[in-house]
Amino acid sequence: MNDTPIPVFDGHNDTLLRLFLDGTGRAFDVFFEGGAPGHIDGPRARAGGLAGGLFAIFPPSLRDPALSTAMAASPYDLPLPEPLDRAVASDATLAMASILFRLEERSAGRLSVCRGVADIEAAMAAGRLAAVLHVEGAEAIGADLAMLDVLHAAGLRSIGPVWSRPNIFGHGVPMRYPSTPDTGPGLTEAGKRLVRRCNEKRILIDLSHLNEAGFDEVAGLSDAPLVATHSNAHALCPVSRNLTDRQLRVVADSRGVVGLNFATAFLRADGRMDEDTPLETLARHLDHLLTHLGEEGVALGSDFDGATVPCAIGDAAGLPKLLAHLAGAGFGRELVEKIAWRNWLDVLGRTWER
Template sequence: MNSAHLFPVFDGHNDTLTYLFRSPERSFLQENSQGHIDLPRARKGGFAGGFFAIFPRSTSQQGQKPGTSPTGERSFPALDPQQAHQFTLSVMAYLFRLEKEAEGQIKVVRTGEQLAWCLQNDVLATVLHFEGAEAIDPNLDALEVFYQAGLRSLGLVWSRPNIFAQGVPFTFPHSPDTGPGLTDAGRELVRACNQLRIMLDLSHLNEKGFWDVARLSDAPLVTTHSNVFAICPSPRNLTNKQLDAIKASEGMVGLNFALSFLREDGHNNPTTPLDIMVHHIDYLVERMGIDHVGFGSDFDGGITPSQDIGDVTGLPRLISALHNHGYDDAALRKLTHENWLRVLRKTWQS
């Protein structure tokens, strides 16, 4: 089964853009052994595009994004908005320069029509995503400017508080019910994103915030990189009630490949087999239906099953495992890219 051509993968979340900006020695256009994604490896793995996140990190955080260990209470203080704003501008500029340098091999997509064209023409589709809204001011002036520049997906929070909402800590095991809901500014941000047709990503958001968005938003509810709480009791994962609400809204969930959100014990055992990923997908499909599930790898942000997935070139092995488990071609097309295209077209109305 040549999954790279039959089932191009549009991915719900990666941190490659932020990783590249922070690692100037790493080239995206040349194959290398650093990180999870570069363009040549993406071609080999059938990776057709995805949400490329900008993740501002405070100076107190060391190394890559935390959240890869189940031990201890791991929460983070609010980030300085000015620092986040400047970092976000710099990474956006980096992306646009990369798009130009790639000479037609990469496109920052702003409409569903553009995304569909990229999937059909072997051009890597990049959706600009903010992982946390710290770069946006309370008056939402920056939101309008970022939208005009290409922002099409916004995570209200990462796993820390901001002026809009509160994220869940990296504590295991723990309920996602970890604090208050949206602030007044957060509710205004949801309404503004609905008006602009910016997709809201509810990954990292605590449970009260999730239900506030569910009551306010007129768009499909989406978590780009989250898993099943009933299997892995991390606060980053979704309860059955949340899954039901996502289905009712015609939204979807992107399966997170990070081990700490997959395994029942939350541990980062790199020899973990693909069976655990298939188990989460089975649960999501049985609970919500095949139309509401996709991939949200968290490449370059989490630790993946290194033997069976490793990096982006491991995607065909996951697709083969799903095929061998009983998912037919129509189901695999939905899981790999068609569901994301449907949700984005409905959200963006384009």
């Protein structure tokens, strides 16, 4: 029996936002020393086998609702923040990109910004945290897409055109339970141009916050595998953010991937943000996703530092508890490895290196 620990490559975290909002002035030091609030830092990543992931830049709204509090009871239908001013979004986006690059500079070889699968593999082999730059909400990018070119040159390899607020590219789903993802219009003409340009530049397009209309329009336009970095099964938790079985079949037809979101409001049948959520609930979602996507189509997208996660996991150091639970539930080692990291590297390679 192979007892070698299984590494995790994670499809989504909001750690850059947490560091961006940190007011202590010690965010970089604390990241590598440990002891900061939140879910991810260097020591916890090492303890949990977190080998890398997509590090999201999320330009926060000026009046962001307290989602975790509002979603503690259901039903709910939360008002969305107003569209974000481009100048505000640009400043925040560049600041968070700078945070990631400064982390790399100060890491003494403990973190690498990765721009290709070979970079990720080299970082994992060397025990360095492999960080891929991702944007969640493209408000910093204008309709001319010039900023997209700049961000790509800096290292951007994955983008979610919208968060759950409208922008010039399209419409996201509101935080609504119960609800289907069919909540309004999808992509704008600028959004369609963004999809085509991302295909040209081999940038992964994240479907996680798009509504059903936008999802279908990306599926019709894109020649890349369809990916939702942090979404779950609507059949098990009927919240607007989750993917219906029809959408899962579309992802499967493209040989795409869905990353399981640890946010409890997107896991629980009652749609509540409640950390008292057992690991069995995550396993049920994985079973459902495997049924519709196959063994090569399912991965992890924790939403660490951006959501309330099950207390049974707690933070990045708790990832082995989830993997052990899956092994105990009959997921063989080969399948657990696919879910934990291999499927991400496979779909990233097929997206970036077409």
